[in-house]
Amino acid sequence: MSALSDLADLLGPRLSTGASVRDQHGRNESHFPPALPDAVAFPESTEEVAAIVRACAADGTPVTVFGTGTSLEGQHLPVAGGISLDMSRMNRVLAVHGGDMDAVVQPGLTRTGLNDALRDSGLFFPVDPGADASLGGMAATRASGTTTVRYGTMRDNVMALEAVMADGSVIRTGSRARKSASGYDLTHLLVGSEGTLGIITELTLRLHPLxxxxxxxxxxxxxxxxxxxxxxxxxxxxxxxxxxxxxxxxxxxxxxxxxxxxxxxxxxxxxxxxxxxxxxxxxxxxxxxxxxxxxxxxxxxxxxxxxxxxxxxxxxxxxxxxxxxxxxxxxxxxxxxxxxxxxxxxxxxxxxxxxxxxxxxxxxxxxxxxxxxxxxxxxxxxxxxxxxxxxxxxxxxxxxxxxxxxxxxxxxxGLGKRKYMRAEHGNALDWMRRLKAAYDPKGILNPGKLLPDAE
CATH class of the missing domain: 3.40.462.40 (FAD-linked oxidase, cap domain/gating helix)
Incomplete structure (x- = not known):
C-alpha cells in the first residue's frame, strides 16, 4: 500500500497503524463482526483530507470515514481494509449567524458540542438521534430522531456542504440562502450517501429558536x-x-x-x-x-x-x-x-x-x-x-x-440492508450504481456499503 508512506510523510504521528487504534475503529455497537483498517488517519483540515484522498486514489486504497462510531448498520466499518479517516480533530464551530439562524461547522463536531456553543444564543440544533453522534456522520447517514416530527431530519436541516470527492478535489454545494432553484441539488445527494460519493468536510446547518x-x-x-x-x-x-x-x-x-x-x-x-x-x-x-x-x-x-x-x-x-x-x-x-x-x-x-x-x-x-x-x-x-x-x-x-x-x-x-435495495428501488438501483461509478470510478469511498453487489 504505497499510500501509507505518503500519508506518514503528510501526517506524522497522526497516522497510526497501532493495533489498539485500528481495533477501536473496526468495532461497532451492533452485531456486525469487527473489520479493522490497515491504518487510521487523523486529519485537521479540508486540505489534509484532500491530500489523503489523492494519495489513496493513486493506488486504489479504500477510505472509510469514522465519526464517533455510533452507526447501527456498520457504515463506519472498513470492511475492505485501507484507511479509516477519523474526523474527530475537525470539530470546530466556524461561524454562527444568529440573525439568519444558521451555523457553519466542521464534521467532527458532535450535536451536543454544537448546542453547548449555542447555549447563550437563544438558538439550538434540534436533530437528536439519541447518541452524541458527529454532525458529519449524521449528515452522511441522513440521521433523524425523537424531534423529527416537528423539526425534520438532517435532510431538512443541512443547507450547504463542503466535500472532498474521490479524486481529491474539493467542492461546495448549496448556500446560506433559505432556498435556491439553481442547478442539481448536490447537497442532498451527498446527505444520506453514507460516505460512498464524497467526504463531508464542512456543513452549514439550519438552527431553530429555543x-x-x-x-x-x-x-x-x-x-x-x-x-x-x-x-x-x-x-x-x-x-x-x-x-x-x-x-x-x-x-x-x-x-x-x-x-x-x-x-x-x-x-x-x-x-x-x-x-x-x-x-x-x-x-x-x-x-x-x-x-x-x-x-x-x-x-x-x-x-x-x-x-x-x-x-x-x-x-x-x-x-x-x-x-x-x-x-x-x-x-x-x-x-x-x-x-x-x-x-x-x-x-x-x-x-x-x-x-x-x-x-x-x-x-x-x-x-x-x-x-x-x-x-x-x-x-x-x-x-x-x-x-x-x-x-x-x-x-x-x-x-x-x-x-x-x-x-x-x-x-x-450500510452493511445490513443492501440485500433489500432492489426490492425497494427497482430499476432506480441501476441509476444509483451509475452515480456511484461517476462519482467514485475506482470504488475507494466506503466500499461494500449501501449498494448491493451487482446481480
Missing amino acids: PEAVAAATCRFPSVAEAVACVIEVMPAAIPMARIELVDEMMVRGFNLHAGAEMPEMPHLFLEFHGAPGAVADQAALFREIAEDHGVSGWQDATTTEARSALWRMRHNAHHATGALEPGKRTLATDVCVPISALAEAVADAQAGARDLGLTSAIVGHVGDGNFHCGVRLNPEDADEMERVAEFSRRLAETALRLGGTVTGEHGI
Missing part, C-alpha cells in the same frame, strides 16, 4: 393498537408535537431492568410539547382529551428540566436497556418506516414475528413519522438463532415495503 416553554409527559395504553390509534388521531389535529415516542411492553421491561423505572409493562407514549407557556398547556390538554378515547391511563407530567432530562435519557438508552433483557447477547438494531396509517399493523406484525420465531425483541418508535425500531437479542455463535434473526429481519423489511414504506427510516443501509 422554545419559550417545554413540557413532557408519559402515558400508557391497553395495547399498541390503541396507542398508535391515538397518534393517528392526534397528528391531523394541529397539535405541534415536538416528540411522540412509542415504547412497547418489552421495551418497558428493559427500562425497568436497566434504569429501575418501575413502569407497568404496558405500551407507553413519551411526549414533549414546545411553545409559549399557555400554548404548551393547551397542547397537552388537547392530546390528553384525544387519548381518553383510546383507554389512556397513568398520565405523568415531567415539567422540570431534571424530570425531562431523566425521561429522555432513559429513552435514548433504549439500546442498552434492550441488552438487559438477555444479558450476554448482542443486539440487532433495525428499523423500518411506514405511512402512519399502517403503523399499528406493522408493529403488530413485528411483535408476532418475534414471538413466532422465539426471539426477544423490544420496540421503540418515532410514531409521529411512522418510524419504529426493533432491538432483537442474538448470540452470534448460535447458528440457529442467527437464522431466525435473519428471517425476522426479512419479514420486517417485506412488511414495510408491502405497506408502502421503506426498509429504513433512520439507521440507513
Whole structure:
C-alpha cells in the first residue's frame, strides 16, 4: 500500500497503524463482526483530507470515514481494509449567524458540542438521534430522531456542504440562502450517501429558536393498537408535537431492568410539547382529551428540566436497556418506516414475528413519522438463532415495503440492508450504481456499503 508512506510523510504521528487504534475503529455497537483498517488517519483540515484522498486514489486504497462510531448498520466499518479517516480533530464551530439562524461547522463536531456553543444564543440544533453522534456522520447517514416530527431530519436541516470527492478535489454545494432553484441539488445527494460519493468536510446547518416553554409527559395504553390509534388521531389535529415516542411492553421491561423505572409493562407514549407557556398547556390538554378515547391511563407530567432530562435519557438508552433483557447477547438494531396509517399493523406484525420465531425483541418508535425500531437479542455463535434473526429481519423489511414504506427510516443501509435495495428501488438501483461509478470510478469511498453487489 504505497499510500501509507505518503500519508506518514503528510501526517506524522497522526497516522497510526497501532493495533489498539485500528481495533477501536473496526468495532461497532451492533452485531456486525469487527473489520479493522490497515491504518487510521487523523486529519485537521479540508486540505489534509484532500491530500489523503489523492494519495489513496493513486493506488486504489479504500477510505472509510469514522465519526464517533455510533452507526447501527456498520457504515463506519472498513470492511475492505485501507484507511479509516477519523474526523474527530475537525470539530470546530466556524461561524454562527444568529440573525439568519444558521451555523457553519466542521464534521467532527458532535450535536451536543454544537448546542453547548449555542447555549447563550437563544438558538439550538434540534436533530437528536439519541447518541452524541458527529454532525458529519449524521449528515452522511441522513440521521433523524425523537424531534423529527416537528423539526425534520438532517435532510431538512443541512443547507450547504463542503466535500472532498474521490479524486481529491474539493467542492461546495448549496448556500446560506433559505432556498435556491439553481442547478442539481448536490447537497442532498451527498446527505444520506453514507460516505460512498464524497467526504463531508464542512456543513452549514439550519438552527431553530429555543422554545419559550417545554413540557413532557408519559402515558400508557391497553395495547399498541390503541396507542398508535391515538397518534393517528392526534397528528391531523394541529397539535405541534415536538416528540411522540412509542415504547412497547418489552421495551418497558428493559427500562425497568436497566434504569429501575418501575413502569407497568404496558405500551407507553413519551411526549414533549414546545411553545409559549399557555400554548404548551393547551397542547397537552388537547392530546390528553384525544387519548381518553383510546383507554389512556397513568398520565405523568415531567415539567422540570431534571424530570425531562431523566425521561429522555432513559429513552435514548433504549439500546442498552434492550441488552438487559438477555444479558450476554448482542443486539440487532433495525428499523423500518411506514405511512402512519399502517403503523399499528406493522408493529403488530413485528411483535408476532418475534414471538413466532422465539426471539426477544423490544420496540421503540418515532410514531409521529411512522418510524419504529426493533432491538432483537442474538448470540452470534448460535447458528440457529442467527437464522431466525435473519428471517425476522426479512419479514420486517417485506412488511414495510408491502405497506408502502421503506426498509429504513433512520439507521440507513450500510452493511445490513443492501440485500433489500432492489426490492425497494427497482430499476432506480441501476441509476444509483451509475452515480456511484461517476462519482467514485475506482470504488475507494466506503466500499461494500449501501449498494448491493451487482446481480
